[in-house]
Amino acid sequence: MELTFWGAARTVTGSGHFLKTYGRAIMLDCGLFQGSRQIARQMNTEFPIAPASVDAILLSHAHIDHSGNIPYFVNQGFKGAIYATPATTDLTRALLRDSGHIQEKDIEFLNRKLHAKGEQPLPPLYTLDDAERSLAQFRSVYYYRPFSVADGALQAEFLDAGHILGSAFTRMTINENGRQIRLLFSGDVGRKNMPILRDPDPTGEIDCLILESTYGNRRHQPYAGAETLLCESIGRVVGRGGKIVIPAFSMERTQEIVYALNNLWNAGKLPHVPFYVDSPLSVNITEIFRNHPECYDEEIKKVFLTDPDPFGFEGLIYVRDTQTSKSINKLREPCIIISASGMCEAGRILHHLANTISDARNAVFIVGFQAENTLGRRLVEKQPEVKILGDTYKVNAEIVVINSFSAHADSEELREFARQAAASGALKKIFVVHGEETAALALQQTLTADLPNIETVVPKRGETFQL
Ligand SMILES: [Zn+2]
Known part of the structure; x- marks a missing residue:
């Protein structure tokens, strides 16, 4: 069996690796x-x-850094099946349509600039139509149901990764020349005790592990304090007559925040002011969350016993249309607005920030990772002025950073995950992927010290290994 690392090798995005066995190729x-x-x-x-x-x-x-190139790949001639859990299939459908639209808009913008310079226009990476076409190739498979891939070249099974709704570890078994290789691809590893989702499954006995390392050199705060901090901060800001804007990714973070707010509401701890989820994609994705109870943990199942909708409460309003979005923009009285994009790079959040950021009574809650050179990062860094949609605004609003919502295992949790994967004694090799080089190398060092009998490798793009 041959394994070639390609995307997310010594970097975090573009996840994609190739496996060859019996003359078949699986991505x-x-x-x-x-x-x-x-x-x-x-x-x-x-x-x-x-x-x-x-x-x-x-x-x-x-x-999208795991699924977002599928429409291009299909466009270039890929005709095979795309296996994913049912929740992943539904979420990917919504995200790829959105991505097709973004690709079209992005290229329009670029082509206007190219045209001004007298240069030739470029085609989009893919279009909304391409995204639609690729959806026909999805095959949904539930967790814990082994299935055969590429006419039996390998057997696979999805285990729960506890990272986002539908996320899976892919456990593969390959029988080659009388030898059996059991390989597990982690995708992204989640965390224990997070809301809505189950804890990551144990890997079982495996020979080889492909492990992510996004937070290979960093620790998170435990989730336990997040709801309290959220509650106290809302009380403080609303108490002084302020408005709160929460930038959040449409998928997972928005639902986690809504679920936390729902728990606080049920406990009578929230002020009676309007709460808005203002993003059409977030509204669609929340609907998908409601449709996949097979992914829920015990805690949310208990909430369902007394509350028919943990993603909604009196006072919470989901907003799809632009008109309503504009009207809440103008509100001056206390309210809470959750909107996308999560790093404040595009979307309706920009209008809400522009209308909120300069008044000291207001607040912005940062609940997700903010990459360098994004507006979200500039807010975390408490820069005195920021540019939003071309205009400069003074940052007088309070910036509240709540760090504990991360969906990724941190360095200690990845270490524990690798230790349990090695517990059976069968594990011989770990490939560390999906992390900036410093994070991946730091995790390699930790794992080599922890598990000296296991070879830990940080592959480069294009590197091939025989297993
Ligand atoms: Zn992920």
């Missing part, structure tokens, strides 16, 4: 590389194997 994830436009274009359009020669894709979860 693990088909994610979008996100970065500067020119590099992204190159990274997203080059593959070590022609898409037409790939037999199947095994998709770990819906995040």
